[in-house]
Amino acid sequence: MGPFRGGRSSATVEYEPVSVKDLLVEMKDTSELLIDLSYSAVLLNSESIAEEVLRLEERMDVLQLRARMSLLMAARNPSDAEALAPVLGIVSGAEKISDATGDIAKVVLEEVGLPGAMRTALPEAVETLVRASAIEGSEYTGRTLGDINLESETGVRVIAIRRGEDWIVNPGPGTAIEAGDVALLRGPDHGIGEVYETLSGEAYTPTEVEDSKIEDLDRAVDSIVLMKNLSELAVDLAYGSILFDNVELAEEVHNLEVEVDALRSRFEAWTLRAAADAPDPVALRGLLHLGFSTEEISDAALEITEGVLREIDVHPVVELAVQESDEIIARVALDSGSPLEGTSLVGGVPESDVSMNVLAVRRPEEGWMLVPDADTELEAGDVLIAKGTRTSGEAFRDLATA
Template sequence: MAPDVAYEPVSVKDVLSEMKDTAELLIDLSYSAVLSGSDEVAEEVLALEERMDVLQLQARMSLLMAARSPEDAEQLAPVLGVVGAAEKIADAAGDIAKIVLEEIGLPDAMRAAIPEATEALVRATVADDADYVGRTLGAINMETERGVRAIAIRRASETGKRAWITNPDKDTELRAGDALLLRGLDEGLAAVFETATGEPYRRPQATEPSSADLERAVDSIVTMKDMSELAVDLAYGSVLFDSEAVAEEVAELEAEVDALKSRLEAWTLRAAGRVDDPVELRGLVHLAAAAETISDAALEISEGVLRGLGAHPVVAAAVEESDEVIVRLTVADDAEIADRTLGDLELATETGMRVIAIRRPGEAQSWVVSPDAATRLTAGDVLVAKGTRAGAERLSALAGDRREFDA
């Protein structure tokens, strides 16, 4: 049964900030549940979706109380759009999780969509006698020693209610019973998981696609996932920097996801004639619909900027509360990072920034989404990176571009 929600004075900025962090976490968790086939992670998605329902009601009530004139309504309309978009993202993430929990049908080839060098996400419940109990994340130092990040923690309170820590930091102390959401590579994940739970870590086995059409469909799902995630990041960036240029890139990504969805539906239908049980492919169609919903929601977040209404200060302040910032930088001709690969540069280590996408220049501009270590940077490339503000300044200097976003 859904919890009762009554009006109470809350900080709209704080609620919007939590909604942003929760929406981004939900996208990550829901796709990870599918790619790893994890019922446990899928269940966490549904729990977080319930939390988002409460947050969006609190935000809507507070905004309605704040609107006292036509001018207020005009200013607050884009804020309601941001609230509604975050709720849509949560609903789409819940639909993705149900593919796993309700066994809607998904080809085993989805497991092959996880390259060996790609980070995975798992849930680990801290055992009563675990070495981590009573220690802070800073003292454990799992990120430096194991390459594993705790991206969120679900904690049961004394009243039995579940509370989420969506941005745990070095001062966060772990307790017995904490559900850790861990991201990292297999070797490090195995060590941290076993230390936390006292149980062995098992990675799902991959299965190769049974036909070329199915392989293309699976590849399209992964691309749509990456693009929809990127669209959400850019949408919040467009609001933070009140940048119409970045908002326009969100619109372009949304159009590309729509096109991918159409192609995926065709490949899935063709693949249905070459598999033993076509019902297993239903999940692909559900995934495509959810990715499209997420990219549509990203466009709604940036709609106020696109339509010239600007970004309400409370939204920009909420986005700024996030531990991570998003920057858009152009690689200069004489930049230190020009004509070098991301693997050679080790930007994540050197600057703390992750390059999440690259837009190539030229007549037919194209996106490189989730670039890997072999991706070479060239002059004129537009980098979209995520990380700390200090890291953004260092990356900006390396790229020879002091601008964060074009206005």
């Protein structure tokens, strides 16, 4: 059997009485996983991961159809239609994200052309990610992730499992690994090799990193990595704005989309200038594809927020999805005189028991700084984007206020 190249499945999808709430949560998790996998496939030059992107894209197609069917069944009057319109925005945005990540994967599978300098961005852009098939007889097979305790022992996380045509996204401690499972592993090189070999029974070969001697190309690659990170954040905030009916988060998605647009303009200029010095300019085509697809992802994130920005009341089905989750995304502006002013975010929220993970900082005069890479002191006026529990979210907001 030849390598998987994906494509739209022609399998029939029939209406099933499934929970729209569960579909929305799965679509959110699948969107985030698709973005992660697609860029990892490019940065690692991994056909095997790119193939998993196309398989997961087919799964997303099914989720979208079922969500649309369920929403059509739920709309009984104009009031229902108005309240469900933002939910349809989620579905449409997820479809665009899925298509864009599929296009990114095809840059690898169809050998569109990528410069070796993409590998130089690897250490800063993404931890190593590999696909490993669990064999019968592995010491991991038949055990739960909680029992194996991989992350504590090796630093490696199982971010998803494909079991035949079914996916387990965000597997938890109670998830067991079965023989034949395809596990997607993320972590440091020294741990990945050990876990890969134990799970699959095969030797692990790390990715080789290649240096670039073209300055403009290095700038273009750095830009695409930053665009990737900002687009990922935009998607996270977009879903958060819908799930928590939060206009402030939706407005930050708009700010991120504007930043990505500006970055793409500079990225294209650097790529075209680099073509003059590149030994094979055709090899830069893949970079241009990445720039277009990355902008598509940030545009899709903005589309997801449209209902919130237009202040359409959230539908009860979305409220149900929120009620089952204790995790929230918070946006706070740092007041002058706050205990956080003048402190550094490296290592978490300083001098506090608040268990919030700060994702990014937007400084009005300087733009976005992604954390924890931003080794900088906080200033009054900084806008902090953080994720954590509801209780910690309130405490974090109080901490940022003078």
